[in-house]
Structure formats: C-alpha cells, structure tokens
Amino acid sequence: MSQPIATLQTPHGRGGITVLVLEGAGAEQILARAFRPLPSHAAASDPTAIQLGRLMDGPRVIDEAILCRRGDSWEINIHGGPVAAQAALELLVRLGAQAGAAQAVATGAFPLAHPEWNNPAVGCELLEALPAVASELTLSAISRQWSAGLSELVARTLAGIAAAGKVTPADASALRRCAAGIGPMRRLLDPPQVVLAGPPNAGKSTLANAMIGRAVSIVDPAAGTTRDWVRELAIFHGVPLYLTDTAGLWSGADGIDAQAVARARAAALSADLVILLLGPDQDQPPAPARDWPPGKRVLRVASKCDLGPPRSPCDLAVSAQRGDGLEDLKIAVVRALGLADVDWTAPLALTERQARLLAQAADAIDGEDAGAAQELLVKVLRQSD
Numbered sequence: 001m002s003q004p005i006a007t008l009q010t011p012h013g014r015g016g017i018t019v020l021v022l023e024g025a026g027a028e029q030i031l032a033r034a035f036r037p038l039p040s041h042a043a044a045s046d047p048t049a050i051q052l053g054r055l056m057d058g059p060r061v062i063d064e065a066i067l068c069r070r071g072d073s074w075e076i077n078i079h080g081g082p083v084a085a086q087a088a089l090e091l092l093v094r095l096g097a098q099a100g101a102a103q104a105v106a107t108g109a110f111p112l113a114h115p116e117w118n119n120p121a122v123g124c125e126l127l128e129a130l131p132a133v134a135s136e137l138t139l140s141a142i143s144r145q146w147s148a149g150l151s152e153l154v155a156r157t158l159a160g161i162a163a164a165g166k167v168t169p170a171d172a173s174a175l176r177r178c179a180a181g182i183g184p185m186r187r188l189l190d191p192p193q194v195v196l197a198g199p200p201n202a203g204k205s206t207l208a209n210a211m212i213g214r215a216v217s218i219v220d221p222a223a224g225t226t227r228d229w230v231r232e233l234a235i236f237h238g239v240p241l242y243l244t245d246t247a248g249l250w251s252g253a254d255g256i257d258a259q260a261v262a263r264a265r266a267a268a269l270s271a272d273l274v275i276l277l278l279g280p281d282q283d284q285p286p287a288p289a290r291d292w293p294p295g296k297r298v299l300r301v302a303s304k305c306d307l308g309p310p311r312s313p314c315d316l317a318v319s320a321q322r323g324d325g326l327e328d329l330k331i332a333v334v335r336a337l338g339l340a341d342v343d344w345t346a347p348l349a350l351t352e353r354q355a356r357l358l359a360q361a362a363d364a365i366d367g368e369d370a371g372a373a374q375e376l377l378v379k380v381l382r383q384s385d
Contacts, residue, residue, distance in 0.1 A: 002024060002025060003024065003026065003096060003097060003098040004022055004023060004024035004025060004026045004027040004030060004096065004097045004098070005021075005022070005023055005024050005097065005098050005099075005100040006020060006021070006022050006089060006092040006093060006097035006098070006099055006100065007020065007021050007099070007100040007101065008020055008085055008089050009021055009131065010085070010131075017077055017078070017079070018077070018078050018079065018081065018084065018085040018088070019075060019076070019077055020075075020076040020078070020085070020088055020089060020092070021073055021074070021075055021076070022073065022074045022076065022092060022097060023072055023073035023074065024072070026096060026097075027072075027073070027074055027097070028074075029096075030092060030095045030096055030097055031067065031074060031076075033095055034055055034056060034057075034091055034092065034095055035051075035053055035054070035055060035056070035065060035067055035076075036053050036054050036056050037051045037052065037053035037067070038051075038052050038053050038054075050066060050067070050068045051066070051067045051068075052064070052065075052066055052067075053065055053067065055076065055078060055088055055091070057087070057091050062078070062084060062087050062088055062091060063078040063079050063084045063087075063088065064078065064079065065077065065078045066078075076088065082232070082233060101131075111123070112124055112127075114146060114147055114151060116152075116155070117151040117152060117154075117155040117381065118155070118381060118382065119146065119151040119154075119155070119381040119382065120381075120382055121379070121380065121381055121382050121383055122145060122146050122150065122151050122350070122354075122380070122381060123146055125350055125351045125353070125354070126142055126143060126145070126146045126350065129142050129189055129350060129351075130142075132189045132190070133189075134188075134191060134233060134235075134240035135188075135235050135238055135239065135240045136238065137188070137238030137239065137344060138188040138189065138238075138240060140344065141185065141188055141344040141348065142185070142188070142189070142350055144344070144345060145347070145348060145349075145350045148345075149345070149346065149347045149348060150178055150181075150347045150348060150349060150350065150354065150380075151381065152347070153174060153175070153178055153347040154175075154358075154377050154380050154381055155381065157171050157174075157175070157361075157373075157377060158374060158377050158378065158381075161370050161373065161374045161377075162374075165370060166368075166370050167365045167370055167373055168365075169365070169366070171362075171365055172361075172362040172363075172365040172366055173362075174347070175358045175359070175361055175362040175365070176358070176359060176362045177346075177347070178346075178347040178348060178349055178358050179349050179354075179355040179356075179358035179359045179362070180349075180355075181346070181347065181348025181349045181355075182348070182349040182350075182351070182352060182354070182355040183338075184338070184339055184342045184348065185348050185349065185350055187239075187337065187338075187339060188239070188240065191233065191239075191240040191241045191242055192241050192242070192272035192273065192337050193241070193242050193244065193270065193271040193272050193273075194241050194242065194243050194244065194271060194272065194273045194274075194275060194333060194337075195244045195246055195267050195268045195271035195273070195274050195275070196208055196243065196244065196245050196246060196275050196277060197246055197249055197264060197265075197267075197268045197274050197275070197276055197277070198248065198249060198276055198277035198278060198279075198282075198285060198303075199248050199249060199278070199279070199282055199285055200247075200248030201248065201279060202248065202277040202278060202279045202282065202303055202304075203277060203279060203303035203304050203320060204245050204246065204248070204277055204303075205230075205245050206320040206321065207277065207303060207318065207320040208230070208232075208243060208245035209320070210320040210323070210326060211234060211236075211243060211320075211326065211329070211330070212232050212234045212243060213234075230244065230245045231243070231244040231245075232244075236330040236331075236333055236334050237330055237331065237334050237340075239334050239337070239339050241333070241337070244267055244271070246263070246264035246267050246268065247260035247261060247263065247264040248260075248261075248264070249261055249264055249265060249268075249285070269292075269293070269296075272297065272337060273297045273298075273299065273333060273336050273337055274292070274296065274297065274298045274299070275298075275299050275301055275329075275333070276298050276299065276300050276301065277301050277302075277303045278300070278301070278302055278303065278310065278311075278312060278314065279302075279303055279304050279307075280302070280303075280304050280305070280307045280308040280309065280310060280311065281308075281311070282311065282312070283311050283312050284312055297336050297337075299315050299316075299329075299332055299333065299336055300312075300313070300314040300315050301314055301315060301316055301317070301318055301329060302314040302316070302317040302318070303317075303318055303319075303320065304319060304320075304321075305317040305318060305319045305324060305325065306319040306321055306322050306324065315332065316328055316329060316332060354380055357376050357377070357379050357380045358376075358377075358380060360376050361373045361376040361377050361380075364376060
C-alpha cells in the first residue's frame with residue numbers, strides 16, 4: 001500500500017502561517033494520532049468543517065493548528081517559523097507519511113506564456129521554483145526570467161534567425177553568459193551554508209544573533225555555552241543563506257566537549273564558507289580552527305572590537321554589541337560566496353534544462369548551424385523536457 005504524502009507548501013524562513021498538506025491512503029489515521037481538536041471542535045459532523053486544535057508529538061505540543069479537509073487531502077495550518085514547520089513535517093513522517101516536494105502553484109491561476117515572448121515552458125519552471133523562494137531578491141530574479149531576462153534574450157535571438165537566417169558570435173556569447181547564470185541562480189534557490197567557527201568565548205553566538213536579527217542562540221559570559229550547532233535562515237543584502245552558530249573549537253577536549261568540537265568541525269568542513277572568529281585576547285586559533293583543506297573559503301574576523309584591537313591579522317573587525325562592522329561583514333560574506341557582483345536583472349538560466357539547451361544552441365551557432373540553434377531555442381521557451 002502506498003504511503004500518504006506530507007508536503008510543506010510554504011517557502012523557507014519565518015512567516016505568519018505555515019501550510020502543510022497530507023494526502024493519500026492512511027492520512028486520516030496519521031492525523032488521528034497527531035491532531036488533538038479542542039473540545040468545541042471535536043464532534044464536527046461535517047467532514048469538511050474547519051477544526052481548531054493542537055498538533056501533538058506525544059505529550060509535547062508542537063503548535064496550535066487549524067485542520068481543513070479538501071477532498072482526499074488535509075490542509076494543516078500552523079504558526080509560521082522554520083522550527084515548528086520542520087517539527088511538524090518530521091512528526092508526520094515518523095507516523096508513516098512520506099515527505100514530498102512542495103507542489104507548484106496551480107497553473108490555471110497563472111498565464112504560463114508571457115504575451116510578448118510566448119514562453120510557457122519558462123512559466124512552468126518559474127512556478128516550480130516558487131516554493132524555494134526565500135527572499136525578495138530571489139523572487140525578483142526568477143520572475144524576471146519569465147517577463148524579460150532569459151525569455152527576452154531567446155525570443156530576440158529567434159527573431160534574428162527568422163529575419164536574417166543566421167546568427168553571430170555575439171549571439172553565442174550572450175547565450176553562454178545566460179547559461180552560466182545557472183550557478184548564481186542555483187545559490188539563490190538553494191541557499192549556501194555559512195558557519196561561524198572559532199575558539200570558545202570568541203563571541204560566535206552574540207554575532208549570530210546580531211547578524212540574523214533576533215535571539216536564536218543562547219548567550220552567556222561562560223565559555224562553552226553552545227554545545228551543538230544552531231542553524232537559521234538569514235538574508236544578507238537580498239541573498240538568502242543558512243547561518244550556523246557552532247560550539248567552540250579547542251584542543252584537548254574530552255567527553256561531551258569532544259563531541260561538541262567534532263560536530264562543530266564537521267559543520268564547518270561541510271559549509272560553503274567559514275567565518276572564523278577570534279576575540280581580542282586570542283592570538284591564533286587552536287588547531288581544530290586552524291587547519292582547513294586547500295581551497296576552503298575562510299573569512300578571518302576579529303570579534304569584540306569594542307574591547308580592544310585584534311591581536312592577529314584578520315580580514316575585518318566587528319562588534320556585535322555595538323553593531324560595528326556588521327554590514328561590512330555581510331557584504332564580505334556575499335562577496336566570498338561569489339554573489340556580490342551578479343547582475344540579477346540580466347538573462348540568467350533558471351534551470352539546468354535551460355542552461356543545457358542554451359549551451360547547445362551556442363555550440364550550434366559556432367558551427368554555423370542556425371537551424372539547429374533555432375530548434376534548441378524554441379525548446380527553451382516552449383517545450384519542457
């Protein structure tokens with residue numbers, strides 16, 4: 001028997017409401033174990049009636065919830081926020097559901113083809129990408145590829161082929177630049193991982209809270225307060241990324257401290273960028289925070305600069321308490337990720353399919369095969385794989 005499917009329908013990050021959908025055989029049995037309606041809503045005679053209650057993980061309340069049946073599926077609405085959303089999804093999976101990808105917006109509610117570019121395939125790909133949108137910049141960048149950007153470039157190249165029967169090397173270069181845009185575009189839709197690392201009491205948790213804009217990590221003057229990593233979505237100059245606060249890295253740890261150091265080190269090694277913090281009383285990072293694989297992107301940052309100048313060379317200095325250098329650090333992070341100088345209004349491939357077809361069309365142009373280029377470019381706009 002097939003499993004019911006649980007999907008998270010809202011995008012990343014904090015919001016007013018989080019929507020999950022549970023559908024398929026067995027969904028009602030899972031909800032009977034996970035949802036506790038309030039007494040006033042427990043005896044609803046209409047199966048489509050909206051019920052108010054709580055989503056429960058055993059004795060633990062995950063969140064207040066509104067439950068609504070729509071045909072063979074159930075819509076679960078809880079308060080917005082990534083922690084509650086993830087806990088709710090994990091609960092449904094533990095009770096027998098299978099996590100599924102979020103569904104795109106119903107195509108009937110959106111004209112897939114732009115009136116000027118005739119690009120229904122791009123419209124479909126735009127809708128498929130919407131659930132992954134985590135910032136206004138992301139939404140602007142991907143929607144522009146439908147209303148202008150990629151669609152306009154391809155449509156005008158096709159018009160040139162139709163009018164002159166040939167294309168130029170400049171056309172091939174423009175298509176290749178657009179295809180290469182899949183790299184930065186992918187980073188917008190799949191946010192990079194940035195880890196705060198460094199010795200104990202370097203100010204990592206205070207800086208994490210300041211950079212994210214709210215308290216997500218416990219802060220205490222005692223070193224070693226953070227034992228496990230804490231990850232939260234942050235937006236730096238429009239670019240979404242996951243910022244992770246980790247336990248202090250130091251030599252000679254044993255027991256639970258050694259486990260905390262190992263987990264912090266593993267998080268840093270798997271990250272796209274490490275922000276290595278050093279306090280004003282720290283000359284050099286200890287060995288676990290000093291030895292990185294070749295090519296690892298590491299920003300050395302002097303923290304607590306309000307307490308004194310750094311004692312070792314760093315890329316920049318910050319004070320989370322006073323706010324000094326925080327905007328410079330955000331810019332440095334975006335730059336280190338290779339996203340600072342991207343023109344998000346330019347034609348940029350939104351999907352791997354588009355990038356592949358654009359590169360193949362550029363090759364056809366180089367081979368002076370206008371017919372093949374035309375066929376490939378028509379597929380970009382109008383024919384999904």
